[in-house]
Amino acid sequence: MAAVNMNQEMFEKAILGDKPVLVDFWAPWCTYCRRISDAYDRIAQKYEGRILVTKINIDEEPALAQQEGIEIIPTLVLYHKGMTLGSVINPESESAIDEFISGTLSMEQKQKAVHVHDMIIIGGGPGGYTAALYAARSGLDAIVLEKLSAGGQMAQTHQIDNYPGFEDGVDGYELGQKMLRQAQRFGAQTAYAEVTRVDLMAEPKVIETSEGVYYGKAVVIATGAGPRELGVEGEKELVGRGVAYCAACDGMFFKGKTVAVVGGGNSAAADALLLSRIAERVIVIHRRDTLRATKVYHEPLMQAENVEFRWDSVVTALEHEDKLTGVRLKNVKSGEESSLEVDGLFVSVGRKPNTQLFDGQVELTAGGYIAAGEDTRTNIPGVYAVGDVREKQLRQIVTAVADGAVAVHMAEEYLAGK
Numbered sequence: 001m002a003a004v005n006m007n008q009e010m011f012e013k014a015i016l017g018d019k020p021v022l023v024d025f026w027a028p029w030c031t032y033c034r035r036i037s038d039a040y041d042r043i044a045q046k047y048e049g050r051i052l053v054t055k056i057n058i059d060e061e062p063a064l065a066q067q068e069g070i071e072i073i074p075t076l077v078l079y080h081k082g083m084t085l086g087s088v089i090n091p092e093s094e095s096a097i098d099e100f101i102s103g104t105l106s107m108e109q110k111q112k113a114v115h116v117h118d119m120i121i122i123g124g125g126p127g128g129y130t131a132a133l134y135a136a137r138s139g140l141d142a143i144v145l146e147k148l149s150a151g152g153q154m155a156q157t158h159q160i161d162n163y164p165g166f167e168d169g170v171d172g173y174e175l176g177q178k179m180l181r182q183a184q185r186f187g188a189q190t191a192y193a194e195v196t197r198v199d200l201m202a203e204p205k206v207i208e209t210s211e212g213v214y215y216g217k218a219v220v221i222a223t224g225a226g227p228r229e230l231g232v233e234g235e236k237e238l239v240g241r242g243v244a245y246c247a248a249c250d251g252m253f254f255k256g257k258t259v260a261v262v263g264g265g266n267s268a269a270a271d272a273l274l275l276s277r278i279a280e281r282v283i284v285i286h287r288r289d290t291l292r293a294t295k296v297y298h299e300p301l302m303q304a305e306n307v308e309f310r311w312d313s314v315v316t317a318l319e320h321e322d323k324l325t326g327v328r329l330k331n332v333k334s335g336e337e338s339s340l341e342v343d344g345l346f347v348s349v350g351r352k353p354n355t356q357l358f359d360g361q362v363e364l365t366a367g368g369y370i371a372a373g374e375d376t377r378t379n380i381p382g383v384y385a386v387g388d389v390r391e392k393q394l395r396q397i398v399t400a401v402a403d404g405a406v407a408v409h410m411a412e413e414y415l416a417g418k
C-alpha cells in the first residue's frame with residue numbers, strides 16, 4: 001500500500017486517532033522529495049496496520065505547512081493523539097526513515113512508562129511528612145521515599161514534651177505515624193526505599209533507590225541527621241557489642257550493668273538520666289568541667305545516686321575482647337590517663353547530617369550541612385532542604401515541620417514557572 005495523500009481536513013482528523021501518523025511534507029518541484037518517494041512507499045507497506053503513512057503537498061496546503069512550521073522539504077513528521085512526537089528533515093536513506101520511526105515510537109513508550117512526580121521527598125521524618133502534607137493539600141503529586149519508618153529521629157523517643165498541641169507530651173513514634181496518616185489523608189504516597197544515588201541537575205530529576213528509579217520535577221531533601229561517632233579505633237566493629245548511640249533503643253540491654261555516656265549536651269544528659277533508671281552505674285564522660293545541657297537536666301542528674309561524672313575527660317581507646325570491657329580516658333587538663341571498666345558505652349556527642357548522597361551536587365557547608373536559608377532553597381533550582389539536614393540554628397521537630405511547609409511554598413512557585 002502506497003502512502004496516502006491528505007488535505008488539511010483529513011490531517012486534523014487523522015492525527016487525533018489512536019494510530020500514529022507519519023506525514024511527508026513535499027512538493028512536486030522538490031527533486032529530493034521525488035527521490036525518497038519509492039522508499040517512502042516501501043515504509044508505508046512495512047508499517048501497514050501499525051502507523052498511517054501519509055503525504056501532504058505543501059503547494060496545495062500552504063496554510064497547513066505554515067501551521068506545522070515546515071520550512072524545508074522533505075520533512076517527515078510523526079504525530080500521535082494530537083501530539084507531535086518528532087520530525088526528520090531530508091532523510092538520507094530508507095533505513096534512516098525506519099530508524100526515525102522506531103526510535104521516536106520507542107521514546108514515546110519509555111516516556112509513558114516513566115511516571116514523573118511533581119515532588120519527591122527524600123526522608124520521612126517530621127520535615128519530610130510536613131512537606132508531603134502541604135504538597136498533597138496543594139494538589140501536587142508527591143511521594144515520600146523513606147528507608148525505615150515514618151517519624152525519623154523522633155520515633156526513637158517515647159516522650160516529646162515540646163511539640164505544641166500535646167499538653168501531656170506525645171510518643172515520638174506515634175507522632176510520626178500521625179504525620180504519615182495525615183499526609184496520606186490528602187493523597188501523599190510513601191514508598192519504603194533507600195535512596196542510593198541522585199541526579200538533581202537532570203530534567204526530570206532522577207532518584208535511584210533500592211526499589212527502582214523515581215523521577216520528579218522538584219525534590220525536597222529531608223534526610224535528617226544521625227549520631228556523630230567518637231572516631232576511636234574499633235568503634236564501628238564494637239557497635240552492638242557494647243558501643244551504642246541510642247539509649248532509648250539499646251538501654252535495656254544493659255539492665256543492672258555499668259555504662260558510660262560520652263557527651264555533655266541535652267541528648268547526653270537525657271541518655272544518662274534514662275540509663276540511670278536501667279543500669280546499676282552510669283558514668284558521664286565529658287571533655288569540659290560542666291554540662292552544656294539545659295538546666296532542667298542538671299538537678300536530676302546530680303541527685304541520681306548511681307550517676308558519676310568524669311569531667312575534663314575524653315575517650316582515647318576502647319578496651320575489648322569479643323565485647324567492650326572498658327575505655328581508656330585522658331584528662332585534657334592534667335594529661336593523666338586512666339582505665340574505666342564498663343559494659344556499655346553510649347556515644348552522645350552530637351549529630352551529623354545525612355548529606356553524603358548529595359555531596360558534589362548540592363552545595364554543603366564546612367560542617368557538611370546543606371547550604372540553604374530559611375527559604376529552604378539550595379543552589380539547584382527545584383531542590384529544597386528541610387529539617388536537620390539544613391544549615392540552621394535550632395534542630396528540633398518544630399523547626400523541621402516549619403521548613404517542610406516553606407519548601408512546598410517555594411516549590412509551588414518553581415513548578416508554576418516551569
Ligand SMILES: Cc1cc2nc3c(=O)[nH]c(=O)nc-3n(C[C@H](O)[C@H](O)[C@H](O)COP(=O)(O)OP(=O)(O)OC[C@H]3O[C@@H](n4cnc5c(N)ncnc54)[C@H](O)[C@@H]3O)c2cc1C
Nearest residue numbers: 123125126127147152153154195223224225387388396397
Ligand atoms: C532520641 C531523640 C530524641 C529527640 N527528642 C526531641 C524532642 O523531644 N523535641 C524535639 O523537638 N526534637 C527532638 N529530637 C530532634 C528531632 O527528632 C529532629 O530535630 C527531627 O526529627 C528532625 O526531623 P527531620 O525531618 O529533619 O529528619 P529526621 O527526623 O532525621 O528524618 C530523616 C528521615 O530520612 C530517612 N532517610 C535518611 N537517609 C535516607 C535515604 N538515603 N533514603 C531514604 N530515607 C532516608 C531516615 O530514615 C529518617 O526517617 C530528638 C532526636 C532524638 C534522636
